[in-house]
Amino acid sequence: MSRTTGDRRAEIIQAAVEVIAERGYRGASLGAVAERVGLTQQGLLHYFPTKEALLVAVLAARDQWDVASTALHGTTWPLEMLTSLVEYNATRPGIVQTFTVLAGDSVTEDHPARAYFEERYRWVREGAADMLRAEFGERLPGGLTPERAAPLLVAVMDGLQVQWLLDPAAVDMAAAFRDFVALLGGTGNT
Amino acid sequence: MSRTTGDRRAEIIQAAVEVIAERGYRGASLGAVAERVGLTQQGLLHYFPTKEALLVAVLAARDQWDVASTALHGTTWPLEMLTSLVEYNATRPGIVQTFTVLAGDSVTEDHPARAYFEERYRWVREGAADMLRAEFGERLPGGLTPERAAPLLVAVMDGLQVQWLLDPAAVDMAAAFRDFVALLGGTGNT
Incomplete structure (x- = not known):
């Protein structure tokens, strides 16, 4: 190019x-x-x-920005930063909506965004496991290993986005995510 | 009719x-x-x-069957049954795929499935809160109230489906869901 x-x-x-x-x-x-x-x-x-090709490029660029903008803080993100990302996402419904639509569509065979999402979920789970290991070591206070907690962390982020986009008055995405992080970390909820 | x-x-x-x-x-x-x-x-x-109208009817029928087929067990589902439902879903990728595509698409304005999903998430969260209250009372062992844990429970189910559909070899949806339930229940993970 x-x-x-x-x-x-x-x-x-x-x-x-x-x-x-x-x-x-x-x-x-x-x-x-x-x-x-x-x-x-x-x-x-x-x-x-195609529109899909453009939107995949937009989502890939967002991934790069989100990761790069925290590079100052070291090679793995602290969990705290992930909570900030969820708070930030709550201010940009357009791109969260785009992510949600394309991720949902990508699960069908031969969808143009499928390869992007397959690869994205792999590295996002790996990144989440690294982050959890840096924070908690080989065993989280709640009892899970980083590798077993990682898909749950990613699932909660995605799943909350759907509920929040459909009904923002009923679902406080950032507060719910903090609840989940406290659950993982065994720090209790008040 | x-x-x-x-x-x-x-x-x-x-x-x-x-x-x-x-x-x-x-x-x-x-x-x-x-x-x-x-x-x-x-x-x-x-x-x-439209295809969307037919698929929404299919998903609504699935909701009815899933709820009705457990009616023998009382007015609220035990949490155990939800784990069985996730295991069952892992055997029917076609309908899970259909749910995932339509739920993702529904977050856009004026989508024909939007009303169905808005309403569905409301009653599913309420049902999840009732189930958690029946199981744990007003405060879960992990510290959350049933109302605060409910959107997380629903988010984990949805989010794991996306990851499992994209990469079934990498994500064991039922095992991951059991991990999450153990986290909620404070019973630890091994």
């Missing part, structure tokens, strides 16, 4: 992030994104052949 | 369940379901105007 093509792709991804933030998943049409970067829809398809 | 129409709808839902079990979400076309009940696709649309 030439430097210019890469720049243009980054610009399109940035525009897509803005459109998603303003209008949510359904409002984020290729046409709306193309307009924002001064391309025709046909021109945009040169960089991203 | 006339008795006959109701029968016909039930028959179509049953056929859809079979097609989903055999071919998964993407294979469950209206055409395939119509063929199985001896209707034209046009004839099927008389009963269910």
